[in-house]
Amino acid sequence: MTSSPSVAFFERQFERQARSGEYALNPFELAVLPHLQGDVLDIGCGMGNLALAAAGRGCRVIALDASTAGIASLGDRARAAGAQVVAQVADARTYETACTFDAVVSIGLLMFFDCATAAALLRKWQAWVRPGGAMAVNVLVEGTSYREMFGAEDYCLWKPDDLDREFAGWVAPRGFSQSFDAPGGTVKRFRTVIATRPRPQDAGPSLTA
Ligand SMILES: C[S@@+](CC[C@H](N)C(=O)[O-])C[C@H]1O[C@@H](n2cnc3c(N)ncnc32)[C@H](O)[C@@H]1O
Secondary structure, eight states, X not given: OOOOHHHHHHHHHHHHHXXXXXXXXXXXXXXXXXXXXXXXXXXXXXXXXXXXXXXXXXXXXXXXXXXXXXHHHHHHHHHHHTOOXXXXXXXXXXXXXXXXXXXXXXXXXXXXXXXXXXXXXXXXXXXXXXXXXXXXXXXXXXXXXXXXXXXSSOOOOBOTTHHHHTTXXXXXXXXXXXEEEEGGGEEEEEEEEEEEOOOGGGGOOOTTO
16 A cells, blocks of 8 residues: 555544544535435545545445545444445555446545646546536645645646646536645645536537437
8 A cells, every 4th residue: 555655644634633533524525515426436535524424415435545544434433323335445546446436526636646647547537427427526726835745756736727627528517716724824725626427418419410
């Protein structure tokens, strides 16, 4: 399993949060939750607070993360709640599945790889969304000056419009930007896009019809 400095950063954070019972959904998870239904894949689920909330709404969730602390916390809480959540330690860069999903979510993950890898992963995951299903992605964008969670390894601060461009042709894409003050007078700037994969009939009539 990956033991990158960024994953180690989150291991420490999740261990602290598990000790103090901090399980609140973050603002991105709150925005995404209403769009989840059916079979859900959460890639880079962290402590799995969104996965548990989705299961509470009747979703069947596969949630994966490279953090053993995050997945252990999720697994324990899912078992205690009898929730339909499969919690897996996995490296998102190499994770493969033959399944498709009604929703694929990745919040706060695709900045931890170089930009070419991040874009290639996003496109691979888009193909796992069933027609009519939803995808929700959140990344850090240029202008972010807080860098503590990045180690010496590659990372990607997305260009402002790049994430939205990846969803060209999807139905009803909703994009929103949020900025948060961070330690040491720094700032974190995020872009989130939630969109629906077109069904064949969404493409409009063909020219030969
Ligand atoms: C900013 S946190 C977001 C967690 C969660 N989605 C949330 O919204 O709270 C980033 C997550 O990405 C995970 N991560 C980083 N690199 C990863 C990798 N290669 N494979 C899987 N997860 C990874 C970290 O362990 C961490 O849980």
